[in-house]
Amino acid sequence: MRQIAIKTKIALDTEKIRKDFPILKREIHGKPLVYLDNAATSQKPRQVIEAISNFYEQHNANVHRGVHKLSEEATAAFEGARKKVADFVNAGDVRQIVFTRNATEAINLVAYSWGRKNIKKGDEILLTQMEHHSNLVPWQILAKEVGAKLKFIPINENGELRVHSSELGKYITPKTKLVAITHVSNVLGTINPIKQTISNIRDLRSDIRVLIDAAQAVPHMIVSIQNIRPDFYVFTGHKMLGPTGIGVLYAKKELLEDMDPFLSGGDMILEVDWERSSWNYIPWKFEAGTPDVAGAIGLGAAVDYLNSLGMKNVREHEKELTLYALEKLSKVKNLVIYGSKDIEKRSGVISFNIINNKGRVAIHPHDLASILDAEGIAIRSGHHCAQPLMEVLGIPAAARISFHAYNTKEEIDKLIPAIEKAKKIFEA
């Protein structure tokens, strides 16, 4: 007989990890900081902060230009960071990794450089009801400009996408040119079955391009682009313990080769004549001007740090916290949790509201967040840049907690009485 109850060992040594994050020593309104807003941005470990200051103190120079020592060091560090990122998401050829400012800019780059060339009047772009504004608005603008149409894959009552092969056929038409889907919902925490979905899409129509918004995925789980096989895959540094100002676009080599530049100027050219210029090789063709060298190096350090934790352990740790939080929150009277109950389909993101007996929101999430803030607890409140999804859920806004490697069960234990305090203040 197989042993069923195998006690899982604690995935991460949070006590040790927390010492790496200087900000976690801070007090907020006289109380120790409980940071539960990681889906908005994560905190940064000392190793990342030091990598950035070390670059400025020891190696600062512009990249790809000078022949002097510092420029060579800076270039090696910058391109080394690109390699780290490529390996982290198993992207294969490192030339398929383009540095951008953030995930939003990466999507805009695709909409501008690929979209304007390939999406024509009458074509369809298929999105989902759970997209962040960043994977919606660029397509709205493109669609309006070229006369294309947007369609949306709906979610079911568990906050999961209706992407079974039988259902997908309803949304994919001969006019569909692009499908753009989030890997993990920033509101519901749903982990979408994107590998299967991409494969289902290709079974229906092999020439459709697929973009995956992985801003909420890459920071929290093992990702293998060569396994998922998307055409475009975007994410951002600041949610994965890295600095702000650096994001990533992965795109298949042949697509990047075929695309025109996004921004133009220095560094993205091979030769410049008075009348015309030829474009640099990929990925530099898409990196006009001096890039965020320190940001890329900081992101490389974040990747090193995450690798030292092990992404499997990060996911296990967050799963454990999420299960614990779901259990605790579900015991709070009049608290409603949105999204899937299946932990395998859910990341460390939990959106919720305090409702009254008529099912309406009893404490506005902003009021709740302000009361929690007074207890030192940072959560997100509002529409989470997903207003259409809020409409689907039938709520004006929601409160959201989200975890990373340094969060603990003790922090969740502090959250619950703080929510009860808010309920008392609002008599909810």
Next chain:
Amino acid sequence: MDEQLYRETLLEVFRNPENRGKIDSPDLEAKAVNPLCGDEVLLQIRLSDKQLIKKAVFSGNGCAISQASASLLAKHIEGKKLIETQKLDVSDILELIGINPTPSRLKCALLSLEVLTEAIKNGSKSKSR
């Protein structure tokens, strides 16, 4: 701190707001939404022939601060000359609501003032037409 933000008097206004409602064919009206949190306030005003605010009502939904602030402002401007209300500023609103919100929540408190300014502007536009 929170007790400061959510003083009982403010919560009482939020729970039982005065001047909440709608009126038919108001002389002035405006609606504003706080994009941060989706707070929504519609302010409607009825004037007497002497540009006196005879009635002011608000409707909408949102956080306690935005809704209480709208209620208190609507009540405050009733019976005042329209021209007087144009002078109202941030400090007047803070005095009305009796709290000093954090910078991010100040927007919630000031939504009502924004709507009032907009309503007056709309009014003068329609008159000049």
